[in-house]
Amino acid sequence: MKASSGIAFFALVFLVFSGSCIDEVPVESLEPVGFSLDDVLVVDARITNENKRQRVLLSRPTALSADSSAAGVPGASVTISSSQGSTFQFEESDSGSYVSTQPFAAIEGVEYTLEIELADGQQYLSAPASRGPESTIDRIYAQRELSNLGVDGISIYVDSSNPDPQADRYRYEYEETYKIIAPNWTASEFEILQDFSLINEGIYPDVRLVPRAQEERVCYNTVASTEILLSNGLEAETEELRGNLIRFLGNDNPVISHRYSILVRQYLQSPEAYSFYTSLRNFSSSDNVFNQIQPGLLEGNIEAVNNADAIVLGYFEVTSVTETRFFFNYEDFYPGEPLPPYFETVNCDRIYPPRLVNPERDGPSPPDECGPAEGLTELIEQEIVEYYITNSEPPGLCEGPYFVTQRACGDCTALGSNIVPDFWEE
Structure with missing residues (x-):
């Protein structure tokens, strides 16, 4: 990826666009200089050990403001090839969203390369990437406790293990589904x-x-996570990672009012992918990110091939994923207590x-x-x-x-x- 003094802005665009997005940093305006938005491509590409139609997302930023959004890039040719000689073609399902024409799963130890050619002839190529072994979610559990800020609520934890302690870096996503009961419903x-x-x-x-x-009267709603959740198992110096906090729900959160479910997806990452997502997360946590970021700090593994002025932000990741679902009821932790306030x-x-x-x-x-x-x-x-x-x-x-x-x-x-x-x- 070509480094630039405006890299913080494009980090924000990637966060907004990617499936692991986080909230935008509240700034009044962003004015990177020295390049055009037409030269910027945002790539969100990840293939996993799941046998499915894999997906690649391509976009460009559409505005230089705090409410920036991303516009899908149509008409591209997207291909993933493997070191075993296999080639997987992708077709456009929606503007900027490309899915493989056939299901496939990333095989451990096999290297994969992403190739992109846009409608204008601009080409992009990733470095070869491979996945490690599959990790395990041993247990998901919930506890009623006080947060670090003294808020009473429910903490959801994950215990994990991995057969290879040298490849023990985890990233998490979740989807929470909760039951809604309309309090003033009539027949x-x-x-x-x-x-x-x-x-x-x-x-x-x-x-x-x-x-x-x-x-x-009774409905259900599902919401995906909007933050980058990482945990470095190497810090524990063990093949097991215990008590990793995934979600905290205050006792005033209406999603826990009746029955709540969370689907946790655990990705085992390479050191390079883990470093990329760590930097991405750190950008979002800085109150003054646009002044503190240094050129080249967020380095991905995709580069432009035939245009020196093109800027690409993103990471082609090959990873293993495992998922587990967990349920609990409000009464399990707050028996006989009033329900949280209704929504917003x-x-x-x-x-x-x-x-x-x-x-x-x-x-x-x-x-x-x-x-x-x-x-x-x-x-x-x-x-x-x-x-x-x-x-x-x-x-x-x-x-x-x-x-x-x-x-x-x-x-x-x-x-x-x-x-x-x-x-x-x-």
């Missing part, structure tokens, strides 16, 4: 009989209650009766006392509210015929999927 939902479109003709808005058409800005305690703007069904509306009409049908059409309970007969002053709740409180599909994941266990 009924609104059906609009007439909206505002004919109100000028004296036909007022109207709704009725009908049974819910789909499951909207959702206020499930706010129950109110918006007017239907139908004088035959609304409560009394003395002039100038009710304020602007908040039409129930509009709130329903905008998916803002859900039915909660029926109001009294007749409704009170400036009230509509139904009390409603915020949508996410009555319909869990606002926050997740009502399809039970295949792996889910109760």
Whole structure:
């Protein structure tokens, strides 16, 4: 990779783009000098011991600002070849996303090389890379404890082992899946009989209650990790790594409210790959990263072949991976204790009766006392509210015929999927 005084900026772009991304560093603007964005290619390429269609991601940065994003690079030719003489072609599935035309798995001890040719003829080549032996996740477990900041919560740990203590550098990713139960769910939902479109003709808005058409009480949501998690087993001077903290969940985190699952993926890395990801992680943890970074500090294993001005950021990694899933319930650690607050800005305690703007069904509306009409049908059409309970007969002053709740409180599909994941266990 060609070193540059703007390398910190491209480190950020890589973090945003890659599958192991972390949050962007909050700066006002980034102004690397001496090169064009068109000269920068971001590569996220990793093949594993899993027999599957492997994936390579190519992008370019699209803006020089704190909210920079990455645009996929289409029309490239991507090939991986092995020291055994095998060649694996890749095809574009989405813009900038390339998958192998056939499944294959990286074999221990075999060297692989990545070749990229862009639509404009620019070529890139990686250094040969190979994977080591397969490591093992011996156990995933959770403990209720205080964090270093004194926060009560759940710590999730991993115990690992590896047959080769000289290749004992781990990187982790995880996916967490959690159950969502809408606290204000009811078996009924609104059906609009007439909206505002004919109100000028004296036909007022109207709704009725009908049974819910789909499951909207219990849902599930899956979120991938957004940080670089590393652990150097060599520091322990043993073939086993015990008590490696993967995730801490404070007791106010709504994802642990009912049942929680985490899938941990453990990558056994080469010293070179581990060093690259360590530098990448360190860039993100510096409060003043764009002033402190030195040219050439983040050195990958991919370089431009036929354009001296081209800059490539990324690492072609060949690695073994193992994964294990773990479940726990809130009651396992907080028996009889109140649930965490519901998600973010959702206020499930706010129950109110918006007017239907139908004088035959609304409560009394003395002039100038009710304020602007908040039409129930509009709130329903905008998916803002859900039915909660029926109001009294007749409704009170400036009230509509139904009390409603915020949508996410009555319909869990606002926050997740009502399809039970295949792996889910109760």
